[in-house]
Amino acid sequence: MTVDSFRAFLRRLDEADALVSFDDPVSWDLEASAVTALANRSDGDVPVFESIAETAVDASLVGDPYRGPRRRPWDHLARAIGLPTGLSGAAYYERLIDRLRSPREPRVLERDAAPCKDIVRTGDDVDLLSLPWPYIHRGDGGRYSNLHTVVAPDPETRWGRWSSHRMMIHDGPFASLLFLAGEQVPNRYYYDYEPRDEPMPVAVVVGAEPVVQCTTEMWIPAGRSEATFAGGMKDRPVDLVPCETNDLYVPATAEVVLEGRVLPNERLDEGPFGDYFGYMNGPRRSMPAFAIDAVTRRTEPRVPFCVEGTGVGYGRNSGSTLQLAAAGPDATLGLQAAGFDVEAAVPWRFTSRTVWVIATDRPYPGYLHRLANFVFTTWGMLHIDFFVFVDADVDPFDPRAVLTAIALDADPDADFHQFGVERMPKVPLNIYQTPEEKGSADVGTSKAKTAKAYIDATGDGDRTDGTADDRRKRAQKRLVTAGMSAARFDLLDGEGKQR
Amino acid sequence: MIPFAQYVQGLASNDELLSLEGPFDVPPPVIAAEALRANGPALRYERTDGADLTSGAFSGPDQLQRRESAPWSRLALGLGLDPEASFVAVLETITQLGPTDDRPEPTADRQAAARTVDGIRQLALPRDADDVWPALTLGVASVATAAGTHWAPVHGAVIGDDTLRVRTPTALSSLLDGGTISVALGVPPATVTAAYLLAVRDRIEVPIQACGVAERVPLVPTNGGLVPSATEVVIEATVDDRNPDSRSDRREAWEYGTESTSMALSIERILATEEPVLPFSPLERPLSDDLQLTGLVTAATLYDRVDDYWGISPVEWVQVPAAAELGICVVATNVLYAGFEWQLANILFAFSSLFDTVVVVDDDVSPRDLGRVLGDIWLKAHPSRDWIFSEPSAPMADRPRYRRDGETGSRLYVNAAWDPRWEDAYIAPRVAFERSFPASVRDDARRLWETRHGGPDDGVRDDA
Numbered sequence: 001m002t003v004d005s006f007r008a009f010l011r012r013l014d015e016a017d018a019l020v021s022f023d024d025p026v027s028w029d030l031e032a033s034a035v036t037a038l039a040n041r042s043d044g045d046v047p048v049f050e051s052i053a054e055t056a057v058d059a060s061l062v063g064d065p066y067r068g069p070r071r072r073p074w075d076h077l078a079r080a081i082g083l084p085t086g087l088s089g090a091a092y093y094e095r096l097i098d099r100l101r102s103p104r105e106p107r108v109l110e111r112d113a114a115p116c117k118d119i120v121r122t123g124d125d126v127d128l129l130s131l132p133w134p135y136i137h138r139g140d141g142g143r144y145s146n147l148h149t150v151v152a153p154d155p156e157t158r159w160g161r162w163s164s165h166r167m168m169i170h171d172g173p174f175a176s177l178l179f180l181a182g183e184q185v186p187n188r189y190y191y192d193y194e195p196r197d198e199p200m201p202v203a204v205v206v207g208a209e210p211v212v213q214c215t216t217e218m219w220i221p222a223g224r225s226e227a228t229f230a231g232g233m234k235d236r237p238v239d240l241v242p243c244e245t246n247d248l249y250v251p252a253t254a255e256v257v258l259e260g261r262v263l264p265n266e267r268l269d270e271g272p273f274g275d276y277f278g279y280m281n282g283p284r285r286s287m288p289a290f291a292i293d294a295v296t297r298r299t300e301p302r303v304p305f306c307v308e309g310t311g312v313g314y315g316r317n318s319g320s321t322l323q324l325a326a327a328g329p330d331a332t333l334g335l336q337a338a339g340f341d342v343e344a345a346v347p348w349r350f351t352s353r354t355v356w357v358i359a360t361d362r363p364y365p366g367y368l369h370r371l372a373n374f375v376f377t378t379w380g381m382l383h384i385d386f387f388v389f390v391d392a393d394v395d396p397f398d399p400r401a402v403l404t405a406i407a408l409d410a411d412p413d414a415d416f417h418q419f420g421v422e423r424m425p426k427v428p429l430n431i432y433q434t435p436e437e438k439g440s441a442d443v444g445t446s447k448a449k450t451a452k453a454y455i456d457a458t459g460d461g462d463r464t465d466g467t468a469d470d471r472r473k474r475a476q477k478r479l480v481t482a483g484m485s486a487a488r489f490d491l492l493d494g495e496g497k498q499r
Numbered sequence: 500m501i502p503f504a505q506y507v508q509g510l511a512s513n514d515e516l517l518s519l520e521g522p523f524d525v526p527p528p529v530i531a532a533e534a535l536r537a538n539g540p541a542l543r544y545e546r547t548d549g550a551d552l553t554s555g556a557f558s559g560p561d562q563l564q565r566r567e568s569a570p571w572s573r574l575a576l577g578l579g580l581d582p583e584a585s586f587v588a589v590l591e592t593i594t595q596l597g598p599t600d601d602r603p604e605p606t607a608d609r610q611a612a613a614r615t616v617d618g619i620r621q622l623a624l625p626r627d628a629d630d631v632w633p634a635l636t637l638g639v640a641s642v643a644t645a646a647g648t649h650w651a652p653v654h655g656a657v658i659g660d661d662t663l664r665v666r667t668p669t670a671l672s673s674l675l676d677g678g679t680i681s682v683a684l685g686v687p688p689a690t691v692t693a694a695y696l697l698a699v700r701d702r703i704e705v706p707i708q709a710c711g712v713a714e715r716v717p718l719v720p721t722n723g724g725l726v727p728s729a730t731e732v733v734i735e736a737t738v739d740d741r742n743p744d745s746r747s748d749r750r751e752a753w754e755y756g757t758e759s760t761s762m763a764l765s766i767e768r769i770l771a772t773e774e775p776v777l778p779f780s781p782l783e784r785p786l787s788d789d790l791q792l793t794g795l796v797t798a799a800t801l802y803d804r805v806d807d808y809w810g811i812s813p814v815e816w817v818q819v820p821a822a823a824e825l826g827i828c829v830v831a832t833n834v835l836y837a838g839f840e841w842q843l844a845n846i847l848f849a850f851s852s853l854f855d856t857v858v859v860v861d862d863d864v865s866p867r868d869l870g871r872v873l874g875d876i877w878l879k880a881h882p883s884r885d886w887i888f889s890e891p892s893a894p895m896a897d898r899p900r901y902r903r904d905g906e907t908g909s910r911l912y913v914n915a916a917w918d919p920r921w922e923d924a925y926i927a928p929r930v931a932f933e934r935s936f937p938a939s940v941r942d943d944a945r946r947l948w949e950t951r952h953g954g955p956d957d958g959v960r961d962d963a
Contacts, residue, residue, distance in 0.1 A: 020951055031947075139928065278929060313874030404785065408901070476537075
């Protein structure tokens with residue numbers, strides 16, 4: 001059974017001994033994120049900070065709740081949606097894709113039935129700083145919320161558009177939202193609301209149930225609703241509730257909901273921030289101002305956050321896990337639905353938003369180019385720079401296998417393909433462009449364009465070592481009997497039995 | 500000098516060895532391959548029939564996860580270093596095993612292998628799932644000439660109780676005037692490393708009396724040439740045939756960059772220790788011992804050649820990772836001036852034919868952080884400006900699987916280092932635990948984590 005709320009997810013982690021609570025006061029000022037960074041880098045339990053010093057509201061911080069175990073990062077999310085743990089990457093993708101194939105319309109609750117309305121503050125009673133937003137890295141421009149769902153209006157769906165844009169806290173009723181032109185919600189703001197000098201109603205939903213957080217990270221095409229895919233993933237409808245001060249609907253079991261307006265032609269400082277690339281992203285720029293009209297929340301809210309960037313190349317946190325365990329299955333489904341014969345589209349775990357690995361058959365000449373072009377011009381135009389194509393029998397979840405395919409099968413002479421030279425748009429978050437190239441505050445785009453490329457690391461034949469699976473399974477069982485953990489092996493389940 | 504049997508004991512006391520008791524209904528090479536694929540420990544196969552075997556003794560986990568141990572940690576132990584020795588210390592130690600300007604005086608000791616074995620089948624060398632014959636791997640061939648003793652890697656198959664078919668570097672074969680050769684199995688780690696080094700450097704003609712290894716490893720004479728006194732099994736043989744049919748043989752990794760040749764050997768005598776323990780490598784499997792050894796000696800060779808090449812030493816380290824099956828070279832360097840990375844990449848291409856892709860990263864990247872390299876490739880390198888392809892006139896590289904027709908092609912270097920022309924203000928600071936939190940916060944965080952969690956602090960836990 002899929003959990004209905006973020007706190008139910010935490011209980012499920014606790015039942016699985018994957019949670020560790022800190023009762024002593026912990027500061028939001030770097031301390032909570034430092035402990036979380038330790039947890040992330042040692043593959044430790046998910047930390048919950050029950051007592052946050054110098055915070056008016058009795059609230060907890062939760063550090064990277066979606067980070068899964070190193071070997072199977074999707075395991076915690078599998079727990080959240082009632083799938084077995086110990087699934088291989090391919091099996092997990094298959095199960096999740098099955099769910100996503102059957103979207104379900106959400107259910108609308110009355111306000112008094114929605115836990116996110118336990119406490120409602122509007123107008124002058126709104127005080128963002130009463131909540132324990134973490135200051136995540138030394139050098140960040142301020143305190144941030146970076147694991148939430150931005151709900152924005154969408155003329156094509158009743159339920160609005162859900163997406164992820166980090167938010168820097170300013171003071172009582174103000175924050176800035178990182179709106180990068182080229183993404184759907186920012187585009188609506190920059191090219192629709194702002195030219196009309198009209199504020200855009202927005203809700204920032206913190207601590208939504210896991211399926212909401214997952215679909216927020218997915219590449220849902222225009223005209224389709226994340227809320228319905230969340231219902232599919234949940235296998236029953238997601239509960240929504242109307243906002244207090246605008247016409248948007250928000251997930252009813254969320255921990256905190258910030259209702260407000262993104263003001264036209266008003267900017268606030270944003271950044272720098274230690275971003276998912278693993279480097280401090282600068283310069284400080286101006287981003288649209290988010291004026292908060294209402295804060296609704298549960299009692300003793302749990303506020304999740306992500307320590308982005310720590311451990312360059314090894315960044316295993318909520319952000320990278322959600323890419324792997326949510327965006328990946330969705331992209332796989334999307335490519336299959338578009339008629340491409342892909343086994344799986346998987347983010348490259350070392351740079352999960354910049355490079356994707358796609359295991360695929362090649363049914364006809366030119367197929368890879370067409371496939372890359374499809375993604376670059378639909379979903380992946382801003383963040384993704386590279387696709388690495390591997391054969392359908394190469395495990396895209398195994399970075400060693402993918403690295404080997406790149407090293408041995410990608411001919412520099414024939415298998416590296418660029419889409420023009422520096423003709424394509426790019427978010428200014430990357431670090432290979434100079435600050436000057438990244439551009440100013442103008443709608444958050446780069447001045448400089450970039451190149452996109454794909455690498456054909458497919459081979460010309462069977463790359464398996466020829467050992468039959470039954471023999472490999474027996475070898476793996478033998479090693480488990482001798483003392484190795486069954487979790488290490490791809491053909492056994494967690495108890496060492498054959499899959 | 501550490502004898503192989505003692506080295507295996509050292510691995511056990513270092514929690515780097517897992518023992519399995521025979522009999523084995525799955526071929527040991529299949530088990531070895533699974534353990535390597537899972538980044539497991541070295542294995543010892545305890546058998547009542549035949550010699551005990553080990554696999555993974557010269558390999559180690561890949562670097563695609565954060566780990567306490569590095570792929571070279573086990574070999575470091577075998578070379579007499581601390582397992583936590585720096586990567587460069589391992590490379591320099593390997594280099595010192597090879598040709599040297601000094602002529603060390605070899606020392607002699609009592610031969611450990613004193614028991615005569617009637618036939619090689621008694622050793623029960625392992626046979627892979629689809630192999631017809633048992634395989635001999637990680638051996639050292641010893642040949643005596645007027646100049647001294649020459650060592651080279653050797654592997655092959657047990658064709659009969661007194662017949663071997665082996666492959667060695669062609670350079671060794673050409674030294675075989677008298678037709679007598681010894682094959683040493685279960686040699687001290689320094690010995691097999693030196694043999695690989697000489698093969699990769701194409702310096703087989705240099706006698707071991709002119710190599711640093713002679714200073715470290717006590718030797719004894721055999722019918723072929725000198726072998727380490729602490730060798731588990733010595734096979735004395737004569738050459739029957741210089742060009743036997745060997746199409747079914749798998750290759751050891753050194754063969755990708757070194758010309759090799761087949762020989763059929765007639766076994767004259769086998770000497771063994773009382774309870775021999777022999778290493779083997781599951782050939783052509785990921786992370787195998789022979790891949791790791793070849794990658795490390797190649798890296799040592801490249802590092803040695805670029806070190807001080809410019810009068811100073813801007814290069815921090817060079818790697819040819821086994822995790823990429825030797826198809827990529829990574830170099831961490833201070834980019835001295837614009838264009839330096841081009842020079843460096845092309846020097847590396849000139850010194851090795853294994854790969855035709857070089858990745859240049861900044862000198863602050865740790866050699867233990869292959870994950871960071873695999874991040875920086877795509878983050879610091881502009882997709883059009885920093886992926887630099889040569890004209891398609893370069894010779895075919897030896898390790899990749901593409902373009903096996905001998906045609907020329909392009910080489911690639913990826914410049915994933917900061918551009919030295921950039922002002923410091925353009926250089927994005929890294930996000931890391933040590934950099935993103937002040938010392939006092941780090942200390943508090945460690946204390947909190949250790950107190951409440953009870954597990955490692957910021958330690959990098961190996962897989963259970």
